[in-house]
Amino acid sequence: MxxxxxxxxxxxxxxxxxxxxxxxxxxxxxxxxxxxxxxxxxxxxxxxxxxLTRWQRVQLSRHPERPYTLDYIAGMTDKFVELHGDRTVADDKAMVGGFAELDGMPVMLIGQQKGRNTKQRQFRNFGMPNPEGYRKALRLMKLAEKFNRPIITLIDTPGAFPGLEAEERGQGEAIARNLKEMFMLKVPVICVVIGEGASGGALGIAIGDRVLMLENTWYSVISPESCSSILWRSWDYKEQAAEALKLTATDMQKAGLVDGIIQEPLGGAHTNSEQMIATLKQTLINTLKELAALPVDELISQRIDKFSAMGVVVE
Missing domain, CATH: 4.10.860 (DNA Excision Repair, Uvrb; Chain A)
Structure with a gap:
């Protein structure tokens, strides 16, 4: 492509x-x-x-040949054991996760998974989780906490599934509960935007001690197309919307919303998947060693302070 x-x-x-x-x-x-x-x-x-313009980086983030969550898991870890189901409704195929070893360190990996062809995309619901996906993610986080395993989340979604049935099963409540619970997890949490980071669908697994973004990814409350359709009643202004949203990794770091940017191979992650996977693996190993040195109380306190300091309050 x-x-x-x-x-x-x-x-x-x-x-x-x-x-x-x-x-x-x-x-x-x-x-x-x-x-x-x-x-x-x-x-x-x-x-x-x-x-690159902001819209061009959005295009790169959606490239169908970019590594997805399961590609990173297969390339970075050993002994991955996928866990299924939220123990209430179903097993959401758009959200995957399980225990694995990262350079010999036991970790819990959770992330959104897209598909590469039409059949896979339908099976994975285009990477848009239902409420049971977020409840599965929380169940796995609590399991990791129980066994004192660090948590790594890989974010790549165009948003939480907006269907009527998802709202009926409590989409907003499921995401909100994840936000609340992730603040208080007693283990290190690292979140990485590996593709698209759209709205609450991304935020539902993005409360962490370190939030990182790959170079050609985006993270925003709304996609450029949706923003364009609301403001201009047309998708034709998506490029202007992308500029206005300031949604790239550089923008997010300048705004203090993410902690770091992980460089991609020249041309994007899809041009050299092996190099990209190796780079992310090393970054995660270094970050986990850094977080492991912090006491639990300090870990939670810093996590809460970091997110509480975001934004501006005017009275």
Whole structure:
């Protein structure tokens, strides 16, 4: 899948392939030309991805080839045991989680899971959890707390499922309860936005001691398209909406809403999934070691203070 702003890069890469094919099929020496073109492509890539608009980063966050939660779990951990069900209604396939070992450390991993094709997307409900998904997540967090295991959540959702049946089963209550309970968890909690971080659907598993974002992700109360449809009665203004929402990782860090940004490979996480997974793994290991040094009372106190300090109150 090629995005609009990647077309000039793709055109040069096409020329490079033609040049390399010519060199392979004939005795013509094009070494200097190949080297020069490779340098030009690399320079264009750096310039392009360093100056992406907010909407372009939203597009990258949705790239269908980006690693999803289960990809990170498979690549980062050993002995993953997936746990199912909220013990009340059902097992929400849009929310996955279970115990695993991260570099030998037992942890609980929880995250939203999207699908790569139509069948998988329907099975995972496009990464939009129902109330039972958030209740399953809370059940697993409480289980982790019981066995003194750190919790890692991976956030990637266009929002909680907005269907009538989800509201009837208490979507708002389920998310609100997660917010309340996550503040008081007696184990370290690390939250990472790995793709889309939309509204309460993301926030429902995003109260942590450290909240991190991958470089080309977004985190906002509403998506650019929905914002555009409300303000302009049309999706045509989604790019302006993205600019106004200030939803990128850089924006979130400047606003003090997240604690750090994890760099992606040049071109996005999907261009080198193995490198991205290795980078996230090392970041998590380092952060867990840092949090493990804090007493439980201080951990909870800092977590509450951090979120309480967000926003501005005018009387």
């Amino acid at each position: 090629l995005l609009d702003f990647e077309q000039p890069i793709a055109a040069l890469e096409g020329k490079l392939q033609e040049m390399q094919k010519l060199a392979a099929e004939s005795d013509v020496d094009v070494t200097e030309a190949v080297v020069a073109l490779e340098a030009k492509i690399n320079s264009l890539k750096k310039e392009t991805y360093a100056n």
